[in-house]
Amino acid sequence: MRKLDSLILKYKKREFNLLTLLEETVKIKGYLSFKTLNYISENLKIPLAKLYGVASFYSFLPTVKTGKYIIRVCNGPSCYLNGSREVLKVLKKELKIDLGQTTKDGKFTLESASCIGCCDSPPAIMINNKIYKNLDKNKIRNIIKKLK
Amino acid sequence: MQIKINGKEVKAKEGETILEVARRNKIYIPTLCYHPDLKPEGRCRVCLVEVNKKLVTSCNTKVENKMEIFTNTKRVLEARRLNLELLLSNVSYIRKDFEVAKLAKELGIRKIRFKKYVDISKGRAPIEKDNHKCILCGRCVQVCQNIQKINNIDFVNRGIFTEANTPFNIPLKYSPCTFCGQCALYCPENALRERAFNEKLVKYVENMDLVRDNKFFIVQTAPSIRASLGEIFGMEPGTLVTGKMVSALRKIGFDKVFDTDFGADLTIIEEANEFVERIKKNKNLPLITSCCPSWIKFAEDTYPFLLKNISTCKSPQQMFGAIAKTYYAKKIGVKPENLIVVSVMPCISKKFEAEKLEMKSAGCPDVDVVLTTRELGRIIEKKKIKFAKLKDDEFDLPFGLSSGGGAIFGVTGGVTESALRVAYELLTGEKLKNVDFRQVRGFEGIRDANIKIKNKNLRVAIVHGLGNIREMIESGRWKKYHFIEMMACPGGCIGGGGQPRPTTKEIRKKRMDALYRQDKNKEIRVASHNPAIKKIYKEFLGKPLGEKSKKLLHTKYKKRRPKYF
Numbered sequence: 001m002r003k004l005d006s007l008i009l010k011y012k013k014r015e016f017n018l019l020t021l022l023e024e025t026v027k028i029k030g031y032l033s034f035k036t037l038n039y040i041s042e043n044l045k046i047p048l049a050k051l052y053g054v055a056s057f058y059s060f061l062p063t064v065k066t067g068k069y070i071i072r073v074c075n076g077p078s079c080y081l082n083g084s085r086e087v088l089k090v091l092k093k094e095l096k097i098d099l100g101q102t103t104k105d106g107k108f109t110l111e112s113a114s115c116i117g118c119c120d121s122p123p124a125i126m127i128n129n130k131i132y133k134n135l136d137k138n139k140i141r142n143i144i145k146k147l148k
Numbered sequence: 149m150q151i152k153i154n155g156k157e158v159k160a161k162e163g164e165t166i167l168e169v170a171r172r173n174k175i176y177i178p179t180l181c182y183h184p185d186l187k188p189e190g191r192c193r194v195c196l197v198e199v200n201k202k203l204v205t206s207c208n209t210k211v212e213n214k215m216e217i218f219t220n221t222k223r224v225l226e227a228r229r230l231n232l233e234l235l236l237s238n239v240s241y242i243r244k245d246f247e248v249a250k251l252a253k254e255l256g257i258r259k260i261r262f263k264k265y266v267d268i269s270k271g272r273a274p275i276e277k278d279n280h281k282c283i284l285c286g287r288c289v290q291v292c293q294n295i296q297k298i299n300n301i302d303f304v305n306r307g308i309f310t311e312a313n314t315p316f317n318i319p320l321k322y323s324p325c326t327f328c329g330q331c332a333l334y335c336p337e338n339a340l341r342e343r344a345f346n347e348k349l350v351k352y353v354e355n356m357d358l359v360r361d362n363k364f365f366i367v368q369t370a371p372s373i374r375a376s377l378g379e380i381f382g383m384e385p386g387t388l389v390t391g392k393m394v395s396a397l398r399k400i401g402f403d404k405v406f407d408t409d410f411g412a413d414l415t416i417i418e419e420a421n422e423f424v425e426r427i428k429k430n431k432n433l434p435l436i437t438s439c440c441p442s443w444i445k446f447a448e449d450t451y452p453f454l455l456k457n458i459s460t461c462k463s464p465q466q467m468f469g470a471i472a473k474t475y476y477a478k479k480i481g482v483k484p485e486n487l488i489v490v491s492v493m494p495c496i497s498k499k500f501e502a503e504k505l506e507m508k509s510a511g512c513p514d515v516d517v518v519l520t521t522r523e524l525g526r527i528i529e530k531k532k533i534k535f536a537k538l539k540d541d542e543f544d545l546p547f548g549l550s551s552g553g554g555a556i557f558g559v560t561g562g563v564t565e566s567a568l569r570v571a572y573e574l575l576t577g578e579k580l581k582n583v584d585f586r587q588v589r590g591f592e593g594i595r596d597a598n599i600k601i602k603n604k605n606l607r608v609a610i611v612h613g614l615g616n617i618r619e620m621i622e623s624g625r626w627k628k629y630h631f632i633e634m635m636a637c638p639g640g641c642i643g644g645g646g647q648p649r650p651t652t653k654e655i656r657k658k659r660m661d662a663l664y665r666q667d668k669n670k671e672i673r674v675a676s677h678n679p680a681i682k683k684i685y686k687e688f689l690g691k692p693l694g695e696k697s698k699k700l701l702h703t704k705y706k707k708r709r710p711k712y713f
Contacts, residue, residue: 034316047299052315056304063316
């Protein structure tokens, strides 16, 4: 909470962009829980409904608990045609979870994403903020093994 | 033809379906869309059976020679259950007593697993939302954010999953919603609407001539609905339909038709006395009115420091209910449980108020059923009563008699005006010559006026619309006044959440004029001159703010934090 307080203090002083505030909150808290959003809403006098409306619109602002690594599998046309389904299948098998779920140890969350801008080297995935391109089965297995 | 069902040899005729053969041999297969009168189509896929390791619908698959059929393998049972669960994702809850509920029980489904939508109206809030009707026009969101400024709903999620909803799907009952119902009033699709209050009793009301059960039905009609009920039947906004409304209610089957204006007169006498007392003691000023249940909930939720300023008087509806269940029930010799008090209100929040636990002066709820103007209109339409052609009728005595002060309760500024009429006479001891206080009339969100009574300068303020109320309180201006009238809906009750759609600013103004017209035509215009009120104080209540009236006509407020916060 102390980190959140200093963040709120910082944003209290000036006009600001709601998205950056929420993004920074996600960095501190990991996800936007009811408690967190209510705390922000009470301190910055922003309606809770508005905060939740914005948070639920963007998939990069999770409102439920996520794992340490969020794996986003690109579902754009270029990746789709070059085997993003296969990538997803391997990931599901490796992590033993389905799309939108988190592993039991709280390490990985699997999500799909619309185009992440790597159409030149498909299929691509994004783990937290890092992008992995030109994937095949072995490459994926290696990446997951390293992170585990 | 010989076939095998679950390993048992069974005879069958050519052209029969699997279901028919099974039923004849008393082997049970559940069905949903199948109906013996209709052609089987195999839509619901609940009647699945396994043939040759394939799942087929038994209702429209014909038997073949030496067919081997299994009706209760694990695969079949799981598939049936999943299919029904998927079908149920379309509904928000499983209604009891219906075919589907029975089937769900048989297949072991206790709750709906696949929720397309989460029902924010669960927890029996007075407002319910039907997501299947919502077209996402966003009017409710706008009203809640810009006019009422409660900010309880917004658009959530994205794309095809977008819906107007509360944050984190909090049920309305546990959210800061005040049930003012403006969202429902603006809804073009009837997706947001009032919840039927007490289904069993509402059914009674609809079929009163058929079912009676020793019950004695009385109805009270709010001051503002006589100016708006006609609109449902195509009349001009602002037509007063008092007489027609009374005869329609009689036709529905009510034993007695009374007027909430009487309750309003009672409220104003208690409130004016309280006001005068507080002025004399100079304590807990300003006095803030308490007739609006949405405003009360708003204060209890958000501004608990104001609770000591709010008048302890119940609202007219509850005062009427309390008097009916004690005084009137005794007078006519009916047990309070058998006296059913139905009230017709322009308001959704009144449903919430009538359900409050403390509103039980005779051991049972003071008001049993609350109908909104729209609901009454629907009942009249259902009964095929030709409203426009009805003859005018009069309210029953004793609670049909009311003053002009009660009549204008339904508009913003009306409570102030009638309180001033009574307070003037209480403070000066003289009779008021000119009863019109034109300074307090109008349509601005926040109005104030200085009223001179016997060398004393009274500062009064009138606020309507929850957004304006919020502004008034948060700016701190409320401390300057002696008397503040708060109404949650723009325009007061004439623009209430249960009023006919559409309601615009012009229509509100027309309804307002109608009520002032009614006040002008009344013989008695000050509440304390009402002979029925005088009589009830003489016979039953004693004096205003006396022991009995404190017990029956006053209530307490408590800080109420929404459960989720």
